[in-house]
Amino acid sequence: MNLHPINAGNFKLDGGAMFGVVPKVLWNKTNPADEKNLIDIAARCLLIEEGDRLILIDSGMGDKQSEKFFSHYSLWGNDSLDTSLKAKGFHRDDVTDVFITHLHFDHCGGVVQWNKARTGYELAFKNARIWSNEEHWQWATQPNAREKASFLSENIMPIQESGQLNFISRSGTSFQKSTELGFGVLFVNGHTEKQMIPHIEHKGKTIVFMADLLPTAGHVPLPYVMGYDTRPLLTLDEKKLFLDNAATNGWYLFLQHDAHNEIITVQHTQKGVRLKEVFTCHEIFN
Template sequence: MKLYPIESGNFKLDGGAMFGVVPKTLWSRTNPADDKNLIDMAARCLLIEDGNRLTLIDTGMGNKQSEKFFGYYSMWGDHSIDKSLAKYGFSRDDITDVFLTHLHFDHVGGAIQWNKDRTGYETAFKNAHFWTNDNHWEWATKPNAREKASFLTENIMPMQESGQLKFIERPKGDFKESSEMGFGIFFADGHTEKQMLPHINYMDKTFVFMADLLPTAGHIPLPYVMGYDTRPLLTLDEKAKFLNTAADKEYYLVLEHDAHNEIITVQHTEKGVRLKEVLKWDDILM
């Protein structure tokens, strides 16, 4: 098995929305804002090469939305999925599986693209299965008013219409060893219904792709919960359980949205679980 970081693009979001009730004087210490109160964000995906299987975890925003749409997110940098895949000798057509932590636009938008004559949409990975779970699919296709703007029909329905959509079987608890994917999955409901966090055993370490349970290193303290979360009190419980386990078992946490910190580890302290070490993929892959 090999792991590769796939950078799909950088953007910015309102710092207050990203940290909920936490005052700016506190969160700006780790995530400084610009003069519009926007903080740097990444859409960092992860590629798993395992035998003949090539699995991409999340896809970023993609590029099919309007200029007005992208204007809301202050895109910056020159990353793209195609450039990142090519860096490691791959292309979109090589991808056999796309695992989606959840179906918000910044995680699934790159899964779908315009067709050639721009009359409709098609999957951006023509040879891949697209993996979600039935609870989250139901949640996303019949969205509540709070999340409706994040679940875009054009990002979701073409996966089903193509016949490429697959569902992960859910466990009775919040964790399962997935026979479908070949890695463990932690299910979390605070941010959105049945978000899925992959646990990947690699080089005698456990790497966890954090998606939106821990978007940046600045979100480690328990009360630092995004305003976007649908069930913030549940997020508190899920973070506490996960971070304690991560410190106990020395997990390597892959941060999807932190533009400046790629991988971190955490440790127990008198103040609770806190940051231990910041690593780059080059440190791991060298």
């Protein structure tokens, strides 16, 4: 197995929204804001190369939205899904599976693109199976008022119409081994219903793709919960259980949204679980 980080682009989000009730004087130490109160955010995806399968976890925002839409997110840098795949020697058509942790636009937007005539949409990965889970799919296609702006129909319905949509089978437990994809999946519900957190065994290490359970290294302390989470008190419980396990077992946490820290480990301290070490993907994957 080979693992490759794929940067689908960088953007900015409001620091207050990213840290909820935590005062700026605290979160600004780890995630410094600009003059508009925006902090740097990445859309770091993960490519798993194993045998004849090439599995992409998440896909970033994509590029089909309007200029007005993207102006809200202050895009920066030169990275994109295509350039990142090319740098690793791959093309979208090589991808056999796209695993979507959840259907918020910054995680799944890259799965769908305009057709050549720009008269409708098509899947950007023509040879790939697209993986979600049935409970989350129902949640996203019948969105609540709070999440409606994150679940965009143009990102979701073309996947269903393509015939390439597949659901991960679930046994009802919060953690299980995916028989379809070969890695462990933790189901969490604080950020959104049935978000999926992949656990990948690689060279004797457990690599956990954190998605929005732990957006950045600055979110390690338990109260540092995003304002975007639909059930923040549940996130607290889910984070505590997860971080306790991560510290005890020495897991390597792949940070999808931290623009400046790629992988971290955590440790038990008298103040609770805290950051231990920071690594690059190259250091851990090679």
